[in-house]
Amino acid sequence: MKIETLDVYREVAQQPGLWKKVxxxxxxxxxxxxxxxxxYMKxxxxxxxxGAGSSFFVGEMVAGYFQEKTGRTTKAVSTTEIxxxxxxxxxxxxxxxxxxxARSGNSPESVAAVKMAEETNPNIAHLxxxxxxxGExxxxxxxxxxxxxxxxxxxxDKALAMTSSVTSMALVVLLLANLNNLISQEKQIEAAASLVEMVLEKYGNMLAEIASRDFERAVFLGSGPFYGLAHEAHLKVQEMTDGQLICKFDSFLGFRHGPKVVVNDKTLMVYLHSPKAQVRRYEDDLVRSINKEQNPAFKLGICDTCDSDDDYDAVVTFSEKKYGIDEAYFMLAYLVPVQLFxxxxSIEYGLNPDAPSASGAIHRVVQGVKIYND
Known part of the structure; x- marks a missing residue:
């Protein structure tokens, strides 16, 4: 199978150009x-x-940034909860x-959440x-x-898994948070696009080699906005492997409080590191603790710079200083190594990456949800 012929690969690779278009x-x-x-935003x-699924994780990725920039109380809540x-x-x-x-805008919960929000607060506004x-x-x-x-x-996206739709919807929010300073955001987008092009050119073979290894489970960790990224990463890999690779996600600090028991010698650990030095100290402590106390099969670090390669079996390294990129835009590029992996x-499991759900358990638009209006 030639990866270049896949819709999902094309959709991953198109992100730099798509972001500029957005x-x-x-x-x-x-x-x-x-x-x-x-x-409507007083x-x-x-x-x-x-949103639901990946569309909800978009909100997790950008809510904190939007609140910080606009001063408006902001939270992410899934449509399934609303x-x-x-x-x-x-x-x-x-x-x-x-x-x-919403990618399609046709999932039952998307429309129902809007309706129920209207019934709860008749003066609510909708973006x-x-x-x-x-879409509906x-x-x-x-x-x-x-x-x-x-x-x-x-x-x-035509493929089952959401890729360019996720990062593009997230980008819209980053831009809305900077509407009074839009011109300066162009350099940020160009820098993020350059990072993606670098990943596609430099790290494809390495990620393919990691994917060829035998894992039973994978864990994705991130802090702050990268927590939402970890949420999306875990779903992406689990979807694309049709559930054959069981995935977990958490924050770096939260992982200590019980969830780290999942780590065994068949576990892939993926660390989505913050570029902020203060945050990174907590994250590095956790990585070293896992290395000392447990024995994961493979440790992949995705980071701006990885101070000690000894802590990882492989790294995808960006350079925030080189590109002068803000953390929020930096985050968009972080998803690409996971999308490629x-x-x-998916190919390693003999699946079709464009439609990996051989069992039919998941669909491009969720099915089987009945909305009760009484």
Whole structure:
């Protein structure tokens, strides 16, 4: 199987160009977007990022950054939680902006979460960020206070696994957080794109070799926004291997509190390191603790710089200083090594990476969900 012929590989490789296209689109539509946000994202507004699966993890990746930049209280809540417990997550009396992420916009929970949020807070506003102009979410005619941001057509990944759709939706939020400073963001995107091109050129063979090894489980760790990244990474590899490689995720500090019992001599550890020195000290302590107390099969570090290669069996090294890139944009590039690894591991299991669910357990648009309205 030639990897270049796969939709999922093309979608991973297209991310640098797609990000530049997203930037151009946001820049061109800045006035319309600003007008909407100025009305519906007041100083006392709560912002709720929502989605299901990978679309929810987008919110986890960017919520903290958005809150830090805008000063608005921001949280990520999955549509699956809003559907079952809407009043636990949607304030009844405060101004709320619900930001819905969706590749297709056709999953039952996506539409139901919007409806239930409306019923909980009739004055809620909606920002819908989607890759499908024909999806139910994009065509929700009943919503009054809404803005639909439609990503470029190529962001609507054809393959089962979400790849370029994830990073592109995340990028939209990073840009919205910097609407008053959009011009300076172009350099950040160019730098992130350069990092991806470097990974594709330099690390493909290494990641393929790691994927050829025998693992029973894989663990992905990240801090802050990289925790959301770890959440997405664990799902991506588990999806792409049709559940044959069981995956876990956690924060570096949280992993000590019980979850580290999963590590055995058939475990792949993937460390998604923060570029912040203060955070990195905690992370390095955990890596060395795992190395000392347990015996994972393989340790992969993904980092800006890895001070001691002795702590890892292999590293994917970016250089934040070289590219002058902000942590949030840096994060987008971090996903690419995991996306590539997931493709190689899928092939290793004899699966079709474009449609790896041989059992039919998962689908491009989730099936079997019945929404109860009474």
């Amino acid at each position: 930037y151009a689109d946001v820049l061109a539509g800045k006035d319309r977007i600003s007008s909407f946000l100025n009305v 100083h006392d507004s709560e912002v709720v990022f929502t 559907v079952t417990y809407p009043t636990h997550y949607i304030s009844k009396n405060k101004p709320v902006l619900l930001v819905s992420f 819908i960020i989607t890759c499908n102009k024909d 979410l994009a065509r929700c005619e009943s919503l009054e206070n809404k803005f639909v941001y439609l990503l470029p057509e190529e962001a609507n 997931s493709i190689f591991k």
